[in-house]
Every structure is written in structure tokens, then in C-alpha cells.
Amino acid sequence: MDVMGDKATLFETGRFVQPSGEGPSRDVDEMGEDAEEVRLGMAARTGDAEAASVLGAMLLRRGDLDAAEPQLRAAASAGDRPAANNLGVLLHQRGYADDAAGWWRIAAVAGSAAAAHALGRHHRERGDEPAAEYWLRQSAEQGHVLGAYALADLLEHRGDSRSAHWMRAAAERGHREAAYRLARSLDGGDPAPGTGREEEPGTPGTGEASAEAEQWYRQAAARGHRRAALQLGAILERRGELKEAGRWYLTSAKDGEARAACALGFLLRDAGDTESAAVWWLRAAQDGDGNAANALGALHAERGETQTAERWYRAALDAGDDNGAYNLGLLCAEQGRTAQAEQWYRRAAYAGHREAANALAILLLRGGDTSGAEPWFSKAAEAGSVDAAFNLGILHAGRNTEHDSEAAVRWYERAAAAGHTEAALQVGIARLREGDEQTAERHLRCAAGGGSAEAAYRLATVLDARRPPEPAHELGESVHDKTECEEWYERAAGQGHRRAQVRVGMLAAARGDVVDAARWYRAAAEAGSRNGAFNLGLLLAREGSEPEAAVWWTRAADAGHGRAALRLALVYARRGELAEGQRWAARAVELGPREVGERAARLRDALREELSA
Numbered sequence: 001m002d003v004m005g006d007k008a009t010l011f012e013t014g015r016f017v018q019p020s021g022e023g024p025s026r027d028v029d030e031m032g033e034d035a036e037e038v039r040l041g042m043a044a045r046t047g048d049a050e051a052a053s054v055l056g057a058m059l060l061r062r063g064d065l066d067a068a069e070p071q072l073r074a075a076a077s078a079g080d081r082p083a084a085n086n087l088g089v090l091l092h093q094r095g096y097a098d099d100a101a102g103w104w105r106i107a108a109v110a111g112s113a114a115a116a117h118a119l120g121r122h123h124r125e126r127g128d129e130p131a132a133e134y135w136l137r138q139s140a141e142q143g144h145v146l147g148a149y150a151l152a153d154l155l156e157h158r159g160d161s162r163s164a165h166w167m168r169a170a171a172e173r174g175h176r177e178a179a180y181r182l183a184r185s186l187d188g189g190d191p192a193p194g195t196g197r198e199e200e201p202g203t204p205g206t207g208e209a210s211a212e213a214e215q216w217y218r219q220a221a222a223r224g225h226r227r228a229a230l231q232l233g234a235i236l237e238r239r240g241e242l243k244e245a246g247r248w249y250l251t252s253a254k255d256g257e258a259r260a261a262c263a264l265g266f267l268l269r270d271a272g273d274t275e276s277a278a279v280w281w282l283r284a285a286q287d288g289d290g291n292a293a294n295a296l297g298a299l300h301a302e303r304g305e306t307q308t309a310e311r312w313y314r315a316a317l318d319a320g321d322d323n324g325a326y327n328l329g330l331l332c333a334e335q336g337r338t339a340q341a342e343q344w345y346r347r348a349a350y351a352g353h354r355e356a357a358n359a360l361a362i363l364l365l366r367g368g369d370t371s372g373a374e375p376w377f378s379k380a381a382e383a384g385s386v387d388a389a390f391n392l393g394i395l396h397a398g399r400n401t402e403h404d405s406e407a408a409v410r411w412y413e414r415a416a417a418a419g420h421t422e423a424a425l426q427v428g429i430a431r432l433r434e435g436d437e438q439t440a441e442r443h444l445r446c447a448a449g450g451g452s453a454e455a456a457y458r459l460a461t462v463l464d465a466r467r468p469p470e471p472a473h474e475l476g477e478s479v480h481d482k483t484e485c486e487e488w489y490e491r492a493a494g495q496g497h498r499r500a501q502v503r504v505g506m507l508a509a510a511r512g513d514v515v516d517a518a519r520w521y522r523a524a525a526e527a528g529s530r531n532g533a534f535n536l537g538l539l540l541a542r543e544g545s546e547p548e549a550a551v552w553w554t555r556a557a558d559a560g561h562g563r564a565a566l567r568l569a570l571v572y573a574r575r576g577e578l579a580e581g582q583r584w585a586a587r588a589v590e591l592g593p594r595e596v597g598e599r600a601a602r603l604r605d606a607l608r609e610e611l612s613a
Helices: 033-045 049-062 065-077 081-094 097-109 113-125 129-141 145-157 163-172 176-186 207-222 226-238 242-254 258-270 274-286 290-302 306-318 323-334 338-350 354-366 370-382 386-397 402-417 421-434 437-449 453-466 484-494 498-510 514-526 530-542 546-558 562-575 578-591 594-612
Strands: none
Touching: 033 049, 033 065, 049 065, 049 081, 065 081, 081 097, 081 113, 097 113, 097 129, 113 129, 113 145, 129 145, 145 163, 145 176, 163 176, 163 207, 176 207, 176 226, 207 226, 207 242, 226 242, 226 258, 242 258, 242 274, 258 274, 258 290, 274 290, 274 306, 290 306, 290 323, 306 323, 323 338, 323 354, 338 354, 338 370, 354 370, 354 386, 370 386, 386 402, 386 421, 402 421, 402 437, 421 437, 421 453, 437 453, 437 484, 453 484, 453 498, 484 498, 498 514, 498 530, 514 530, 514 546, 530 546, 530 562, 546 562, 546 578, 562 578, 562 594, 578 594
């Protein structure tokens, strides 16, 4: 039982610290410790119990147990309460726990809060919790901070909600571990006393509880509690107060907290100081922090130092971090060592690593083992992997059965609910096919907001179909305000979506903005859109630039655009190049559509007759 850490508890003489309600102050005079010891010895020999008590406490603090014991026994036998407490401490140090408890009981009955605390600790170590609670409560109710903390710890162990009161009392009196544990219970890091509720360590709370938790973390951290400093740093980092967060991480790391050293490394890396980050990661990894070892592995992998990276990933795995096996799998996969990658993925996946399960499934799928991949996708998805849920959707969608199509949408919906952009797009497309436009629009908005150009385009088409028809505009007329659908078209077009670019060009042309229309048509055409090339040709021809228009129509026709081929046939016919006109007319017949083919056939036949005349 470690009871030597607090002078108020151990040496209840009043000369070292004045406990609450423990009698008058006994100031040591300034003649020096040696002279004081001589004086106290002389007084003790004359039967002065108080002097013997103080001298015994002085010798006990020095570690001279043989000299301290007779002094303390004499004073305790004379009824000196602090001597009885300190004699219990001495006997406990010698290994005579039962004898120590006897003297602590004498002092506690006489009103010593420190002795009541020590006696309560003694009974708890013996498994006598009722007796332990009784004496610890006696100590706590007298204002003894260690008694309050020990009582709170005992009650919390038994699931008694009253522990919160005493934990707070100890924290308010400056007990740093109590302040830390109180903060953890407030922010959800530990079960709240008496509730049995459990959450992930470090989970932030909300509202007033979170603010109060931060206050207690600060108090504990200021008193040198390294885990409190770590938690305080994490709170500040989440809030964006990185400079102060770094200071607390540094304080905690210097006190030996490996997780703080690791967190400090990430903070430095994000600030661009990779070299300093590596120093702290190395320190944390050497202290057994698997996360730091993984970070070092990733750093060396980025530099192309694969052997060193593999060594650190293995160190992370040895430290119990399953990310080490997953990262080894990634490293092997990048090097084309598929068999080894599968081995490491399996190891991590069997340990419950969801992303490793997803990666293993992808590896098996690429190798043609669909039946082997599906269970791993399912395992990863059930464990919360969003990518695995999306991949399951793709897997089911590829089977083209009604049952699998429904299953695909269910998995897409699951991934979409977790924020997967492409999954939201797929749900939107499926709901559009079913005619559920409202649900489709909601998912398309989510996907478009997440950056999907295809979703933005499809959302625009949904909104476009609802617009009432607008009167036609002549080229050069003033431009009206853009509609929401046009804004979504433009967002998709700005991301390089060719059909959206063509549509934006058409809308610009419809409102008379020739320059904007030409810009978007050209962008689509240069990206390979045959409709963009055809429309750009129409715009140029209308503006009197038929030779350039023919260039774009040629590009469109070569890409399979029937109307562009028909336009070229007409251009060459007007120029008198009948053979070339006939060739393009024949090409238009092949490409269609039907009405274009019919017109092209008549033109082809007319040109043939002209040539044969």
C-alpha cells in the first residue's frame, strides 16, 4: 500500500503541513534540522510526547525506521494522535500490516482523517469493502482529499452513482487523478458513475458537459497529469486551436506519454515539419505506440524506402496494432507481391480490420474469385466500411437479376447514407428508373453536393424537365437570369462533363449569349463530344464561318454523328464537289437517325443522278 506520497497523510504532526481541523500550528524554528533534532530528542527524553511525535515523524521521513519507531511508540502510547498514525505508516513499511491497522484505528477513532484513509485502504486491500467504505467515508467527510478520492474509487468500482459526488469533491480539493477521471466521465471517455455506459476513449461530449470536462482536464494537466494533458490537447486540436494543442501534447510527451508524442508528430506533419514529426514518432514508436510506428512506416514508404517502411509496419503489428498488417498488405500490393498482400490482408481482416477485409475482397475479385470476395465485402460492410458497402452494390448490380438489383440498391443506399457520393448517384439513377423522382432528386443533390459531375448533370436534367417552355431568343438579345438547373449544368460542365457542356452551350445560345455558347461547345468538342462539335459547327455557320464549321462537322461525323455527315454532304454539294457530297450523304444514311437517313438518301440519289448525267 503506497501511503508515502502525501505529508499531510503520513506525518500528521502539524509541523510539515496543517491538516484541516488538526489543531494548532507547530512551526519549526530556524535553527536548522540538526539542532532541531537535538532539541526534540532532549525534550522527548523528559517525557514530552509531542516532541517525541515530531521527532519520530522527522526520522520516518528520513527513512530511519529503527530510530523513529521508539519515539513514535512512546508518543502514541501517551495518546498523541499523529504519532499513532505515523507509527501505523512505519509498521506498514516494515510489513506488519495488521499491527499498522491497529494503530491507524486508534488514530482514526481519535479523529484523524489521514488514519481513517489509511485504515480504509487497508480494509479494501483485504477485501472487506463495508469496513473500507466506513473508514473512507469518515476520512472524506472530514475533508481529507485522499479519503474522498479513495471513497469515490471504491463506490465507482461497485457501480454506486454516489461516487460522482466524492470524485468531484476530491477534484475540487486539487486531486489531479480525480480531476482527470471526472473529466473523462463528463466527456464520455469513461462510464458515468453508476450507469455502466461505455464509450470510446476520447469521445468528445457536447454542450456544458464538454466545457466542464475541458475545465477539469486543464486542472489535472496543470498539476502534471500527462493523460489529462493529452486529452486537453486533443480537445484543442479538434477545435482548431493547434498552437495550444501542441503545447499540451509536448508537455504530455515530455512526461513519457507515447500517445501524446504520436499526436504531436501528426500535428507537426500537418504543419509541414516532417522531420520534427519523425523525431516524435520515433520516440513514441520506441515506447510501443503502434500508431506512431505505422506513421513512420508510411513516411518511409512515401520516400521509397520500402524495407524500412516494412520494418516499422512490423513493429506496429508487434505492438498490437492491426493497421500494421493492413499497411504491410498495401505495401506488398504496390510492389506486385499479390500472394504476400493477400496474406497480410487476411491477417488484419481476421482481426476485425474492416478496410483490410474490403481490400482482400477487391484482391480476390480481381483474381476472378467472386464467391470468395463477397463474404469479405459483407464482413467489411457490416463492420461499417462504406467502400465495402458500395462495392457490394457493384457486385450485385453486375449480376443482372431482379433480386440482385434490389440488393444492389440496398447496399448503395447504405453507403449513400454514410456520405458515399458515387453510391448516392447510383441510388438516384435507380430511383429515376422506378419513377420516384422525389427520392431520386434528394440523392442526386447529395451526390452533386459531394462533387459528382454526373449527379449534377442528372439533377439538372430532372429540374430542366420541370421548367415551363421559354420564348425563343434571337442571338445577341440581352441575357436573362440563370435558373437552378442551369447552375447545376454549369457545375457539371466546369468539372468536364461533356453532355453538360453541350447543354450549357444550348442554354446560352437560347438566351442569345453567342460567346458563352461557343465557349462551352468548343470545350465539349475538344474533349471528344460529337454533339459539341456539331453544335459548334452550327453556331459558326450561322455566324458566317462555314469553312471552320465544316472542320467541326467533319470531326463529329467521323465520331458517328449522322446530322453532321448530312451537313457536310450539303456543304460539298453547294460547292460543286458532288462526289464528296455523295460520299458524306451515304455516310449519313448509315449513321441515321431515320429522318436524317431519309433526307440523306434523297440527297445521295440526287447527287448520283447529277454525276451520271
